[in-house]
Amino acid sequence: MKNDIRQSGRSRNDFTQLLIPIIAIVSLFVFNMLRDPSFFSIALTVNNEGNYVLAGNLISILNSASELAILAMGMTLVTSSSGGQDISVGATAAIAGSVFVSALRNGNITPPVVLLGFLACCAVSILVGAFNGVLVAVFKIQPMIATLILFTSGRSIAYWINGGATPTVSSPIIKAIGGFIPGVPVPTPVFIVIICCLAFFLLFKWTNLGFYTQVVGINQRAAHLNGINSTWIKILTFMILGICVAIAGCIRVSRLGLINHETILAEIEMDAILAVAIGGNALSGGKFKMSGSLIGAYAIQALTTTLYAMKVSSMEIKAYKAVVIILMVFIGSPVVKDTTNRLLRKLTTKKIPAIIERS
């Protein structure tokens, strides 16, 4: 009996955690519906290469949020295990993208070369992740401070790899990765996100990584006493984030066939952390829900796309964004969450009001 109550309480908690990002995204959609129903129209058009492709704001949101979604998933894991955030993801993506481009610029761009370039870029990002992870897990430096090192130096390293300027690559393969595969009307980055989601899903299903990560995040000492190597788990989560960064960097480079170390995924770390927060995950670590972060990422992109569609002026766009973000974070704050939880409980347990009054 007691067990049952706890069980139902937890599922309700899980539900309210997802409720908040869902409310955020649904209210954005409702707002757009009222503002301009044609916001949601999707059309099949022919692009300049003669392929049929889907176009519309919804497709734009799905497509443009890809990098953020992938980074948000990795960031969730790091947040859970270390109780802090990696602020170097944008700068590391610049390094990863630069490695990718310089690998491609060495000769003809063929599928094996692209694959090798991607693997090289993964290797570099994993190394960077391991560096951050060791600083955090072994040397016990606050994640934000540890990753500050690469946050400051990453883009300079990317510059050094690029040898200055903004190198470009052009090839049908790169266009297919960042845009559309001929004959497929859905942008490729969307598929890459789905693959990443599946990979995480299987990782959590087949291994104990998800469970261990949460245990380490909740109580490192208890985890250690139970035989979990918390140092290794933390480093591992940073390395997994490294892979996410490599994928995001490669997508962004492939979109336009260009690497600009200053602008590539600039300030994305803040959006990724925000996605984790909007997803209802505690930034102090512990329990996490990756689906929440994922919805959070799409909510942020939906907001950006909405603001572009509304033609908000250049000087005001940041202010608008700030207001909506304050609202989202406010709705997700523990106090508001508790209140909604209590209200929900009141609504669903009307039969025994006496008990609630007493408690």
Added chain:
Amino acid sequence: MKKLIILALSFVLVCSLFLSATAFATADEIVVGIVNNPPSESGYRDANVKDFERVFSAENKYSAKTFYSIKNDEQLNAAQQFITDGVDYLLISAAETTGWDSVLKNAQEAGVKVFLFDRMIDIDESMFEAAVVSDMAKEGQLAVEWLLAQNLDTYKIIHIQGAMLSDAQIGRSGAVNEQVAAGKFELVVQQTATWDEAKAKEIVESVINSKQEFNVIYAENDGMARGAVAALDEAGITHGKNGDVVIMGFDCNTWALEEVLAGNWNYDGQCSPFQADVISEMIQSLEKGETLPTKIVISEERGFDAATITREDIDKYGL
């Protein structure tokens, strides 16, 4: 013992001072101290730094000391150090326009002649010999004049701005805003992409999704123009020389000029990072005892049109 160490240390210090002084005094080289922003700032800065390295070289009888930072206070320290070292000329591209009064005054007292390049400093003209700068407003003017000369039936413009309130944004937006106020141009949208290529693509995508008509994309740098073009390509809208939409960019990256040559873009405006030759000429004439005709020299800049651009232009002006 302590005294001995102090003595020895001061001896070393004095020696090093003499050494550096003698190192400077050798031959009839002109000693210049260059304070600039780091080459990693942008492709523009990279070309700028390389230009100065090329001109102020040992072959041209210069001995150059360089310092790069985007931080104004670090630049100020370095400039002061150069003055103490006894350079003949101080060349400055300041990170910020303010705070230079006392350093430049010290330079004047020490007889160090100051040149400003690329960026102006908020200071009286008597404090420096000459300034060689880009006129961003003129760049915009040039581009808009070119656009007006195309005699399009309508001008429905997507205006993609750089980071708001940056020099380049203010200058390049100014000319467009004038024509909008005069009723010649119609703004379909005016939005900042903060120099970000991918954001520029999203902005153009959003206009296409709203099914509004447009026939000009005025992007304030090359990267954002590239992003805009990617959005057009995905939507099946033709652009460039024989296309429906006129594409305009700025900065003259080599790859951008290639796009212009290929006819995919229509116009690319130059922002010249090449100021070293002009300054070197002025230094040579000062050395001969001549006086400089003007205080403010505007770098010569031009725009490249898809109809007239040549391969030589790309080799010469591409960054």
